[in-house]
Amino acid sequence: MARIKSWEELTIQDNFLFQKVMNNKRLCKYLIEKILNIRIHDITYPDSEKTIDIRMDSKSVRLDVYVTDELGRVYDIEIQCTNDPNGGLAKRTRYYQAMIDMDVLEKGSDYEELKPSYIIFICTFDAFHQGKPIYTFRNLCLEDSSLDMGDEATKIFLNSKGHSNSLDPDIAAFLRYVDGNAVEGAFVHELDMEVQRIKRHDETRREYMTLAMELRRQNKEGYKAGKEAGKKEGLVEGKTSTALEMLQDGVPIETIAKYTKLSVEYITKLSKAHNLI
Incomplete structure (x- = not known):
């Protein structure tokens, strides 16, 4: 049973605080743009904490940071501090993807209308043990890896322990920050300022304390x-x-x-x- 941290102990690694930080639209949008190397005009939050529960007999999914952009693209961002040696983390992205798609289809859309989706796991460990700071997965043809299936579903795992000279400097600094290292660069400085602002907010502190008591x-x-x-x-x-x-x-x-x-x-x-x- 994991120990429940005190308010003072919380860092960007903790889901509660990470979610609050990502509620800053500008910071969240910038992080997505940097990870995916794309430009986004605007993002919206369908729910502050998206819960998908398709059927009464299915396992519901709670998504920490669930946003869409002006083109309808869907982004789910999660902080992960515990690995599963049996591939559970990868299987979780598969389940999340299915539930997100079903949630869209439940609203009356046809499957041809499904927009590109990105499931982004920010990990404090190397999920695939290759030393890479970012692992990006899409459905490709085994006989011809240049052939993309075109289902527009992407899963991304960031590794706070990884390093690459070609990595975007802001993302490199962000991963070091997630790993508990010093603040570097303008973007991470803003992130850290947001963390400190949230931790000074009495109402948010009370919200966490109430949650901790319930847990x-x-x-x-x-x-x-x-x-x-x-x-x-x-x-x-x-x-x-x-x-x-x-x-x-x-x-x-x-x-x-x-x-x-x-x-x-x-x-x-x-x-x-x-x-x-």
Whole structure:
């Protein structure tokens, strides 16, 4: 269970603070432009914290920074501090992409109207262990890598530990800042000023403290529920062990059920599984 940080400990690496900083439209727009090497006239925030929940039986997605531009292009930006050695991070971008597309289609659009989308993960680790500061993925033909499928879906992973002499200076300074290094350059200086401004904002501090209290409550309840479940599981295991011993001693199933409080059906299956009938 991850420790919940105090307000004073928060940095740009923390989702709550990162999201607040990216609510500064000018800074968010500039970061997207620099990462993708494109020009954007304007961006809008459909929701301050976009949650996509297509069906009641599907897993909902909460997107930290979800913006669109004047051409309808969609950008999802996430800060990631924990890697998944089993490829979970990459699979998450696949799921995010599907949910974003379904969200657009749910509004009545046809699939031909889907606009270019960019899922950008800013990582404090090297997700692909190649030392690159940026990894960009698109759907290309294996037989001819110059052939782009044209679905206009792009996934980008930034690596705060990566380095390249050809990297844009502002992005290089940004990645070093995310990695906990000193402020460098005008853009990162503005980012850091925004971080400090937000941390001086009493209302935002209270918002985080309320969130932290709720998370601690949920964690406590989850721990308690898990502990109780463990006790129940251990109790059943103990009764099962006792029932097996009684079966081996030839005690009738009905008698075993009476004293262990296990069902006759369960004990019968247990005896068959261990060839005791």
